[in-house]
Amino acid sequence: MSQLVNGNETLPVELKTLYGPVATEIEQSEAVLRRELTSEYVLVDEMVRYGSWLGGKRLRPALLLLAAKAVGTVNDDHLTLAAIVEMIHTATLIHDDVLDEAQLRRHLETCNARWDNEASILLGDFLFTHAFYLASTLESTFACGTIGKATNTVCEGELRQIRSCHNYELEEAEYVDIIDAKTAALCCCACRLGAHYAGAADEVVNSLADYGRNLGIAFQIIDDLLDVIGNEAEMGKSLGTDLGQQKPTLPLIHVLSHLPEAHRVGVLAAIEDPLGGLGVLSPWMERLGTYEYVRARARWFADQAIAQIACLEENESLRILRQLPEFVLERSR
Amino acid sequence: MSQLVNGNETLPVELKTLYGPVATEIEQSEAVLRRELTSEYVLVDEMVRYGSWLGGKRLRPALLLLAAKAVGTVNDDHLTLAAIVEMIHTATLIHDDVLDEAQLRRHLETCNARWDNEASILLGDFLFTHAFYLASTLESTFACGTIGKATNTVCEGELRQIRSCHNYELEEAEYVDIIDAKTAALCCCACRLGAHYAGAADEVVNSLADYGRNLGIAFQIIDDLLDVIGNEAEMGKSLGTDLGQQKPTLPLIHVLSHLPEAHRVGVLAAIEDPLGGLGVLSPWMERLGTYEYVRARARWFADQAIAQIACLEENESLRILRQLPEFVLERSR
Numbered sequence: 001m002s003q004l005v006n007g008n009e010t011l012p013v014e015l016k017t018l019y020g021p022v023a024t025e026i027e028q029s030e031a032v033l034r035r036e037l038t039s040e041y042v043l044v045d046e047m048v049r050y051g052s053w054l055g056g057k058r059l060r061p062a063l064l065l066l067a068a069k070a071v072g073t074v075n076d077d078h079l080t081l082a083a084i085v086e087m088i089h090t091a092t093l094i095h096d097d098v099l100d101e102a103q104l105r106r107h108l109e110t111c112n113a114r115w116d117n118e119a120s121i122l123l124g125d126f127l128f129t130h131a132f133y134l135a136s137t138l139e140s141t142f143a144c145g146t147i148g149k150a151t152n153t154v155c156e157g158e159l160r161q162i163r164s165c166h167n168y169e170l171e172e173a174e175y176v177d178i179i180d181a182k183t184a185a186l187c188c189c190a191c192r193l194g195a196h197y198a199g200a201a202d203e204v205v206n207s208l209a210d211y212g213r214n215l216g217i218a219f220q221i222i223d224d225l226l227d228v229i230g231n232e233a234e235m236g237k238s239l240g241t242d243l244g245q246q247k248p249t250l251p252l253i254h255v256l257s258h259l260p261e262a263h264r265v266g267v268l269a270a271i272e273d274p275l276g277g278l279g280v281l282s283p284w285m286e287r288l289g290t291y292e293y294v295r296a297r298a299r300w301f302a303d304q305a306i307a308q309i310a311c312l313e314e315n316e317s318l319r320i321l322r323q324l325p326e327f328v329l330e331r332s333r
Numbered sequence: 334m335s336q337l338v339n340g341n342e343t344l345p346v347e348l349k350t351l352y353g354p355v356a357t358e359i360e361q362s363e364a365v366l367r368r369e370l371t372s373e374y375v376l377v378d379e380m381v382r383y384g385s386w387l388g389g390k391r392l393r394p395a396l397l398l399l400a401a402k403a404v405g406t407v408n409d410d411h412l413t414l415a416a417i418v419e420m421i422h423t424a425t426l427i428h429d430d431v432l433d434e435a436q437l438r439r440h441l442e443t444c445n446a447r448w449d450n451e452a453s454i455l456l457g458d459f460l461f462t463h464a465f466y467l468a469s470t471l472e473s474t475f476a477c478g479t480i481g482k483a484t485n486t487v488c489e490g491e492l493r494q495i496r497s498c499h500n501y502e503l504e505e506a507e508y509v510d511i512i513d514a515k516t517a518a519l520c521c522c523a524c525r526l527g528a529h530y531a532g533a534a535d536e537v538v539n540s541l542a543d544y545g546r547n548l549g550i551a552f553q554i555i556d557d558l559l560d561v562i563g564n565e566a567e568m569g570k571s572l573g574t575d576l577g578q579q580k581p582t583l584p585l586i587h588v589l590s591h592l593p594e595a596h597r598v599g600v601l602a603a604i605e606d607p608l609g610g611l612g613v614l615s616p617w618m619e620r621l622g623t624y625e626y627v628r629a630r631a632r633w634f635a636d637q638a639i640a641q642i643a644c645l646e647e648n649e650s651l652r653i654l655r656q657l658p659e660f661v662l663e664r665s666r
Contacts, residue, residue, distance in 0.1 A: 043496035044489055095458060099451045118432045118495050121454055125428060125461065126488040132465045133481030136474045144477040148466030155459040156377055162451050163376040 015058065018327060021316040022065035025074050029061050029082035036083060036134060037127075047115065047123050051090055056106045059219070060085040063187055063324075064194040067208045069317035070309075072198030077138055081197065084131045084143075085190045088151055091127035092158070092186075094120050099162070100241045143193060150189035157181025161247060168256055168268060170248040172297075176217060183223075184216030207308050211321065214305035219328045221298040224249035228278060229291060230332065243277040250294050255281060258288045295329070302329055348391065351660060354649040355398035358407050362394050362415035369416060369467060370460075380448065380456050384423055389439045392552070393418040396520055396657075397527040400541045402650035403642075405531030410471055414530065417464045417476075418523045421484055424460035425491070425519075427453050432495070433574045476526060483522035490514025494580060501589055501601060503581040505630075509550060516556075517549030540641050544654065547638035552661045554631040557582035561611065562624060563665070576610040583627050588614060591621045628662070635662055 011030070016023045037052040039045040061082035068074045096102075097110040098120045104110065111120040128151070135143045160178050164170050191212030195205040227242045228251045242249050252271070259267055263284075270280035285291060302325035312318055344363070349356045370385040372378040394415035401407045429435075430443040431453045437443060444453040461484070468476045493511050497503050524545030528538040560575045561584045575582050585604070592600055596617075603613035618624060635658035645651055 039489060041489070041493050044492045047492065047496075092458075095454055098454060117450075119492065121428055121431060121457075122488055122492045122495060124454075125425075125457070126485065126492060128458065128461055129481060129485040129488050133478065133485050136477035136481050138474070141469045141471070141474055141477060144469035144474060145466065148462060148469050152459065152462040152466050155455055155462050156372060156374070159377045159380065159452065159455045159459060160374050162455060163380075 011058070015062075018320070018324075019058075019062045019066070020320060022062060022069055022074070022320075025065045025069075025079065026058055026061055026082070029065070029079045029086070030058075032079050032083035033086055036130065037087070044126075047111065047119060048126065050114065051094060051111065051123055051127060052087075054093055054105055054108060054111070055086050055090050058086060060089050060186060060190045063212055063215070063321075064190040066317045066321050066324075067191040067194030067212070068198040070208070070312060070315060070321055071195050071200040071204055075197065077143075077197045078194060080134060080138065081143060081193045082190075084134050084147060085186060085193070087127050087131040087134070088147065088154075089186060091124040091131070092154060094124040094127070096158075098124075100245070102241060142196065146189055146193060146196075150185045153181045153185040154183075157183070157185065164248055166246045166272075167248055168252075168271075170253060172250065172253055172257075175248065175250055175253055179220040179224075180213065180217055183220040184213045187216030187219070188213035204312065207312065211305045211308040214301045214308065215325055215328060218298045218301040218305065218325060221250055221294060221301065222328060222331060225251060225291065225294045225298070226332070228281070228285065243271065243281070244274045246271060250297065251285060251290050252281070254290045254293050255284050255288055258290075259284060298329055302326070344391070348395075351653070351657075352391075352395045352399070353653060355395060355402055355407070355653075358398045358402075358412065359391055359394055359415070362398070362412045362419070363391075365412050365416035366419055369463065370420070377459075380444070380452060381459065383447065384427060384444065384456055384460055385420075387426055387438055387441060387444070388419050388423050391419060393422050393519060393523045396545055396548070396654075397523040399650045399654050399657075400524040400527030400545070401531040403541070403645060403648060403654055404528050404533040404537055408530065410476075410530045411527060413467060413471065414476060414526045415523075417467050417480060418519060418526070420460050420464040420467070421480065421487075422519060424457040424464070425487060427457040427460070429491075431457075433578070435574060475529065479522055479526060479529075483518045486514045486518040487516075490516070490518065497581055499579045499605075500581055501585075501604075503586060505583065505586055505590075508581065508583055508586055512553040512557075513546065513550055516553040517546045520549030520552070521546035537645065540645065544638045544641040547634045547641065548658055548661060551631045551634040551638065551658060554583055554627060554634065555661060555664065558584060558624065558627045558631070559665070561614070561618065576604065576614070577607045579604060583630065584618060584623050585614070587623045587626050588617050588621055591623075592617060631662055635659070 011019070011023060011026055019026055033052050037048045039048050064082045064085055065074055065078060068078045093105065094111050097105060098112050098117050101112070102110050103113045111123055132144065132148065135147050157178050157180070161182055164178070188209045192205055192209040195208040224242060227249065243252065256267070267280060267284065271277045305325050306322055309318065309321055344352070344356060344359055352359055366385050370381045372381050397415045397418055398407055398411060401411045426438065427444050430438060431445045431450050434445070435443050436446045444456055465477065465481065468480050490511050490513070494515055497511070521542045525538055525542040528541040557575060560582065576585065600613060600617065604610045638658050639655055642651065642654055
C-alpha cells in the first residue's frame with residue numbers, strides 16, 4: 001500500500017511481464033488517470049485519489065492498448081481512452097462494494113469502509129461523469145457513443161443481476177447474457193476503441209471487440225468461481241458475497257440443476273442463510289463436479305476469444321492477446 | 334399517481350400555464366424521455382419507467398426550451414437535450430434519496446423505499462449513462478462536453494456537501510459555492526444548451542447560462558429553507574432531512590452565526606440529535622430573523638438572474654424567464 005500511497009506507483013512486475021509490449025503505455029495512461037483524478041477541494045481530492053488506486057489488474061486499459069498495438073500504433077487518444085475505461089471500471093467497483101457491503105478490495109479498505117456509503121455513491125458518480133467528460137475531449141462523438149452505450153449496458157446487466165437474486169430458476173443462458181452485459185460489454189468496448197482509434201478496418205475492429213467480449217465472459221465466470229473457492233487472503237477481498245446475497249452465479253446454477261430432488265429444499269434453505277450457504281454447498285459442488293463444469297464453460301469462452309483473432313496478422317501484442325485467456329483461466333485472484 | 338402510471342401523463346395545468354410558450358415542447362421532450370427510458374428486461378423496465386415519473390417540476394427541460402425559444406427556435410436536438418437534462422436530474426434525485434434514506438418524493442414512494450438501496454444506486458447509474466449515450470447521438474461533442482462537465486461539477490458539489498456535514502464552521506460563501514456546483518451547474522448547463530443549439534451568439538449564450546446559474550442558486554436556497562419550514566403533506570416528501578444529517582445549509586449557518594454564545598453548546602448538542610434539532614432550532618430561527626435573511630439572499634440571486642437577461646430582446650419566452658425567479662421565490666413545494 002505504501003507503494004500506492006506515495007503517488008509514484010508503477011505497474012507490478014507480474015503485470016509488466018504479462019502486458020509486455022504495452023507496459024510503458026499503461027504507465028502513461030496511469031499518469032493520465034492520476035492527472036485527471038484530482039480536485040481542488042481537499043476532502044474531495046483525498047477520495048478521488050484513493051479511488052484511482054482500487055482498480056488493480058488494469059485489464060481494460062491493457063486490452064485497449066494491446067488491441068491498438070495489435071493492428072497499428074498507440075497514440076495520445078488511446079492513452080486518454082485507457083484512462084477512461086479504467087475510471088468507469090473503478091466507478092462500477094466502488095458502487096459494487098456499496099452493494100456488497102464489502103470491506104476489502106485488493107488488500108485496501110473499500111471506500112464504503114473508509115468513508116461511508118453516501119460518499120462512495122457520490123464518488124462513483126464523480127468517476128462516471130468525469131470519464132464521460134474526458135471522452136468528450138476527443139474529436140468525434142465515436143468515443144462518447146461507444147462508451148455511453150457500453151456503460152449503460154453494464155448498468156442494465158447489474159440491474160438484471162440484482163433483480164435476479166433469490167431466483168433459483170435462472171438458467172445458464174440468462175446468466176451468460178447478464179455477465180455479457182455487466183462485465184463483457186466494457187472489455188468489448190475497450191478492444192473496439194483500441195482498434196478503431198488505431199485506424200483498423202471495421203471487420204478487424206469487430207473481431208477484436210468480439211475477442212474482448214468472449215474474454216470478458218470467461219473472466220466473469222472465473223470471478224464467480226473464485227467467489228466460492230478462492231482464498232480470501234490471496235484475493236485481498238471478502239469472499240462468498242455472491243452467495244450471501246443469493247445471487248445466482250454459474251456455480252450455484254450448476255449445483256441446483258444437478259442436485260438430487262430430495263436435497264433441494266434443504267439446500268435452498270441453507271442458501272437463504274447469509275452465512276451458512278457455502279458450508280452446505282461446497283460438498284455438493286465437489287460431488288457434482290461443479291468446479292470442473294464451470295472451468296470448462298470459462299474455457300469455452302476463452303477459446304472463442306482466441307478464435308476471433310485467429311486471422312489477424314501476428315505481432316507481439318497479438319501474441320499477448322492470445323495468451324490473456326489462459327491467464328484469465330489460471331488466475332487465483 | 335394513477336395519472337402517472339397509465340403512461341399518458343401530461344404536464345399538470347399549473348406548469349402548463351407557468352411554462353406557457355414551451356408547454357407543447359416540454360410534452361414532446363417527455364415523449365422522448367418515455368421512449369428512451371425503457372428496457373427489454375421486464376424487471377429493469379418497471380424500474381426505469383418508474384424513475385421517469387419522479388422528476389416533477391421539469392424545471393431543467395423548461396429552462397432549456399425557454400432559453401432556446403427566447404433567442405431562436407426549438408429543434409429536435411433541443412427535445413433530446415431537454416430529455417437528457419431531466420434524466421440526469423432524476424439520476425441525482427434517486428441517488429439523493431438513497432443518501433437521505435427518504436421514503437417519499439412528490440407523493441410517490443422513492444425508489445429505495447419501493448425496491449432497495451442497491452437497485453436504486455444502479456438505476457441512478459443507468460439513467461446517468463443513458464443520458465450520456467443519448468448526448469453522443471447529437472452531431473458534435475459540444476453537448477457531451479457541456480453535460481459531462483456540468484454533471485461532474487454536480488457530483489463534486491454533492492461530495493463537498495456530504496463531507497461538510499457536522500462542520501458547523503462552514504461559511505456562507507462556501508455554502509453558496511457548494512450549491513452553485515451541486516444545483517446551479519445543471520440549470521446553467523440547461524440554459525447554455527438551449528441557447529447554443531438555437532444558434533445564439535456566444536455572449537448571449539453566456540448571459541443565459543449565468544441567468545440559469547443564479548436562478549439555480551436561488552432555487553436551492555429556497556429548497557433548503559423549505560426543508561426547515563415546509564409543509565410535509567404539501568411538499569410530498571420527508572422534511573428536516575438536511576438537519577437530521579447535520580448538513581450545514583443556509584438556515585443553520587445563519588442561526589449558528591447569530592446565536593448568543595451562552596446557547597451555542599446546547600444548540601449544537603440538539604443538532605447532533607437526529608430528531609430533536611428542528612424543535613430546538615425553530616424558535617431561534619424565528620427570533621434571529623433567519624427565515625427573512627434566507628429569503629433575502631434567495632431574492633438577491635433571483636435579481637441577479639433577471640439582470641443577466643435584461644438586455645435580450647423581449648418575447649414571450651423571455652418574459653417567462655423573467656417571471657421564473659419570482660415563482661422560485663414564492664414556491665411552497
